[in-house]
Amino acid sequence: MGSRAEILTLDRGKQQRFYTQWGGRSLHLDLLPGPGPAHRFATAQRPVENWSYGLEAAAVIDFDQRMLLWFSSTCEESALRAAVFEVMSITWPGWRLHWAGYRELDLIDYCAGRWPECVVTVRDTTGRTRFYMPPIGSGDLLNEGPALVATVAGWDEAKRIPTVVTSGIDLDPGHRSGTVWSLDDSADALVAAAAARWPGWIWESRPDRASALSESIPSAGPELTAAFRNLAESFYQHQLVDAGTAAAASLLHAADRIRETMATAGSTLEIMEDNIFAHCPVDLSAAEIASTREAILAAEQQLLP
Structure with missing residues (x-):
């Protein structure tokens, strides 16, 4: 019973993991104000x-790489998730923000150093395309030159795409051709570098390839408007009464009623309280609350002009 969440922090190479029995459904609200308040929580x-x-929510806050990787059962609905990410783009400036689509598996891979930096596809002579997600950037891979083809052949094929990847390389050794794509504007520079290190190969840049892999943001409309209103209201209510505290209080109240009923019948009830109190709300400063509310309004105006 509960709304369980775990948060792992990475700071100066040190990993620390924390658990809350009741903070899962509201974890996005505790992450929303930014890295400082999130770390305090x-x-x-x-x-x-x-x-x-089987957690309701979890997050990795990597201060060394300025990376936030998280998921929440509350934010499975795409409109609310889009609203949260848009606000975080303001309250987490300079950070990479990613949704862990495979939940704990993605977080474990990231902490173990297996988080992909790009996607590599290789087409073999039969026309079959093999798919890889290495923890190495596109630039470093292309610097290997044609030897990369043999290197990739020794890798295990990817079984899943953990999240939106930012760049990729498509290789067709049979035709000595390749494609580089990227979410930013680096694809042309990578192609230029590849042309110097892959003699006899033909390279092209395809920025549209990346946009096809990225998670689409719901178009402006009633669902997104409602999501921002929901987010603003739930953030406000969360500051009045922390959702985890309210849930634990409800459980204690129910346990007291059951204990009273059993006492009337001549029985006793033993309550194990270890996990009941495994949650600690954190108060935000007035400035942190105000800046988060302003960020919600600004984010809504960006997506809903």
């Missing part, structure tokens, strides 16, 4: 050693 929770499974 994380470190206020119970330290734990290992990842759990």
Whole structure:
């Protein structure tokens, strides 16, 4: 019972993991104000050693790489998730923000150094395309030259795409041709570098390839408008009464009623309270609350002009 969440922080190479029994459904609200408040919330929770499974929410906050990777069952609906990410683009400036589509598996891969930097596809002589997600950037891979084809052949094929990838390389050794694509404007420079290191190969830049892989933002409309209103209201209510505290209080109240009923019948009820109190709300400053509310309004205006 509960709304379980875990948060792992990475800071100066040190990993710390924290657990809350009741903060899962509202984790996005505790992440929303930015890295500082999110770190305070994380470190206020119970330290734990290992990842759990079946969590309602979880996050990795990597201060070394300025990377936030997270998921939440509350934000499965795409409009609310889009609203949260748009606000985070303001409150987490300079950070990479990613949704962990494979939940704990993505977070475990990231912490183990297996998080992909790009996607590599290779077409063999039969026309079959093999798919790889290496933890190495496109630029470093292209610097290997044609030897990369043999290197890739020794890799295990990818079983899933953890999140939106930012760049990729498509290789067709049979025709000695390749394509480079990227979410930013680096694809042309990568192609120019490849032309010097891959003699006899033909390279092209395809920025449209990246946009096809990225997660689409819902178009402006009633659903997105409602999502921003929901986010603003839930953030406001969360500051009045922390959702996790309210849930724990409800459980304690129900347990007291059951105990009273059993006492009337001559029985007793033993309550294990270890996890009931495995949640610690963190108060935001007035300035942090105000800046987050302003960010919600600004984000809504950006997506809903």
